Amino acid sequence: MKRLFYLFTSVAITVGFASCSLDDDGANFYYAPLEIVNAQVPDTFEYGKVYTINVDLLRPDDCTMSDTFDVRRSATDSTNIRTVSAIGIVLEKDECEEVSEEIRDSFQFEVIYNDPYIFRFYSGDNENGDPEFIEVEVPVK
Incomplete structure (x- = not known):
């Protein structure tokens, strides 16, 4: 009787695992840069403080959402030059409605x-496909 129980249990477990598909259809989104239309930075910075930088982004359609910012120090110029890109998540859907709205993130x-x-x-x-930038200089007191 124990052998029969173990046989049925092992068959049930095998069928359970075999019926689950672990195949992944792939990602249903991708990352894309979003256009920054405006940035609110303080008139001056104070050394050692942390500031919230508000940024207005262009959301082209309802499949696109703001995700994060990529703030990079310029390796070739100076330690005080920062290139800021807004990174969005774009959902891969059959239809996306154009919205062309500004959203705020920070x-x-x-x-x-x-x-x-x-x-x-x-x-x-x-x-020409060349990147354009809004440049803002902020003195430190």
Whole structure:
């Protein structure tokens, strides 16, 4: 009787695992840069403080959502130049409705240098496919 119980149990477990498909159809979204149309930065920074930088982004359709910011220090220029890109998640759906609306998001920025900061906010590509930026300089007191 015990053998019969173990046989039925092992068959049930095998059928249970075999009926579950672990195949993944792939990701149903991808990341894309969003155009920044405006940024609200303070007139001056104070060394050692953390600031909230508000950014207005262009949401092109209802399949696109704001996710995060990529704030990079310029490796070739200066330690105080920051290039800011807004990263969006785009859902892969059959139909996306165009909305062309501005949404607001923000990120935290810590002032770790005494020299003025130059922010380069990515605002899209021009007709030649070259990136364009909104540049803002903020002195540190």
